[in-house]
Amino acid sequence: MNEFKFINSIKQSYYRNNTTIKGIGDDAAVFRLPYHDIVTSVDTLVDGIHFSKETMKPFHVGYRSLAANLSDMAAMGANPISYLVSIVVPKNYSNYDLQEIYHGLETLAKKHQVDLIGGDTVTGEQLVLSVTVNGAVLAGKARYRDLMRPGDIIFVTGTLGDAAAGLNILLDKQSVDFGADYLINRHRMPTPRVEFASQLANIERLALNDISDGIASEANELAQASRLTIYLDEGKLPLSKELKQFPRAQQLDYSLSGGEDFELIGAVSPEYWRLVRDAAEQTNTPIAKIGEVKDELKNNGTVWIKRNETYIKLQSSGYVHKN
Ligand SMILES: Nc1ncnc2c1ncn2[C@@H]1O[C@H](COP(=O)(O)OP(=O)(O)OP(=O)(O)O)[C@@H](O)[C@H]1O
Ligand SMILES: Cc1ncc(C[n+]2csc(CCOP(=O)(O)O)c2C)c(N)n1
Ligand SMILES: [Mg+2]
Numbered sequence: 649m650n651e652f653k654f655i656n657s658i659k660q661s662y663y664r665n666n667t668t669i670k671g672i673g674d675d676a677a678v679f680r681l682p683y684h685d686i687v688t689s690v691d692t693l694v695d696g697i698h699f700s701k702e703t704m705k706p707f708h709v710g711y712r713s714l715a716a717n718l719s720d721m722a723a724m725g726a727n728p729i730s731y732l733v734s735i736v737v738p739k740n741y742s743n744y745d746l747q748e749i750y751h752g753l754e755t756l757a758k759k760h761q762v763d764l765i766g767g768d769t770v771t772g773e774q775l776v777l778s779v780t781v782n783g784a785v786l787a788g789k790a791r792y793r794d795l796m797r798p799g800d801i802i803f804v805t806g807t808l809g810d811a812a813a814g815l816n817i818l819l820d821k822q823s824v825d826f827g828a829d830y831l832i833n834r835h836r837m838p839t840p841r842v843e844f845a846s847q848l849a850n851i852e853r854l855a856l857n858d859i860s861d862g863i864a865s866e867a868n869e870l871a872q873a874s875r876l877t878i879y880l881d882e883g884k885l886p887l888s889k890e891l892k893q894f895p896r897a898q899q900l901d902y903s904l905s906g907g908e909d910f911e912l913i914g915a916v917s918p919e920y921w922r923l924v925r926d927a928a929e930q931t932n933t934p935i936a937k938i939g940e941v942k943d944e945l946k947n948n949g950t951v952w953i954k955r956n957e958t959y960i961k962l963q964s965s966g967y968v969h970k971n
């Protein structure tokens with residue numbers, strides 16, 4: 649790999665987004681947008697933590713990395729515009745491997761009309777891919793975690809637990825009778841719910857969070873940020889037929905704390921539930937009502953889940969990076 653040749657090889661020949669004023673080729677990129685709040689976030693994938701030779705090809709590393717970032721845009725109700733990639737390239741990575749990472753990034757970027765506007769390339773010991781994404785939301789319309797209100801419906805998109813099941817199949821810790829390809833694909837190439845979230849623009853108030861660490865963790869984040877109590881119904885968690893072939897305890901472990909589903913969990917007033925369902929239908933997004941929000945002084949900041957007709961406390965049991 650030669651740094652400068654490489655940068656030239658990944659540079660887009662034109663920019664899709666008309667907000668992009670300067671992309672790759674100067675000291676920094678520039679984009680311009682009136683009437684919007686700029687939304688930005690960064691997420692990093694590390695070899696051995698988020699993927700391994702067993703679980704992902706370079707193409708998937710690129711795809712999955714942008715997917716996680718676009719998912720954060722969706723969770724803010726923002727439309728993604730552009731992204732930057734910081735990459736640490738190990739010596740044993742071939743030019744082909746590198747191009748495949750960018751092929752994965754570009755495949756999803758094209759789908760969402762976002763531009764690669766910059767980044768940084770260095771060599772190092774292990775592959776690290778850090779993607780920064782920029783997006784925009786109409787001024788004042790970002791979907792913060794503290795925007796839940798008592799009486800809100802809690803909903804979730806897609807199905808939960810598939811990515812964790814797929815990962816365990818890839819790591820040879822699990823075998824299945826059917827649907828291995830589906831589950832593996834859900835792990836390698838998650839679907840960020842960008843169009844769905846964008847279709848909710850007409851709803852005055854909405855709280856959203858995306859599910860990277862598991863719904864047990866993300867629901868607790870919503871409850872804590874909004875200082876309210878969430879009640880979930882375990883029987884209403886949306887599970888794929890592929891996940892349902894596992895023993896019930898495993899279904900629950902994967903769906904509650906497996907993580908990496910990149911689905912959205914949200915809270916909305918019941919009067920707007922119809923609009924949420926319409927948006928789901930228009931964007932081909934499965935959606936399920938899974939609970940409600942209450943204001944209970946002694947329980948605020950916590951999440952409860954109905955299991956066998958009684959509510960038990962749902963601890964924030966998702967994935968935590970630790971040393
Ligand atoms: N090293 C850091 N320096 C500064 N801010 C950070 C750092 N790490 C996380 N944050 C900030 O902490 C908040 C929570 O980040 P977190 O990564 O948990 O959210 P997320 O990206 O939605 O979840 P995930 O990374 O699990 O997908 C965000 O505002 C994020 O920008
Ligand atoms: C090889 C391999 N081993 C384990 C895992 C599981 N894993 C890693 S990070 C994470 C949470 C999300 O991370 P973040 O919070 O950084 O977004 C999970 C569930 C994996 N993906 N690959
Ligand atoms: Mg993060």
Ligand SMILES: [Mg+2]
Pocket residue numbers: 719720723857858859860
């Ligand atoms: Mg997030």
Ligand SMILES: [Mg+2]
Pocket residue numbers: 860861967
């Ligand atoms: Mg995390």
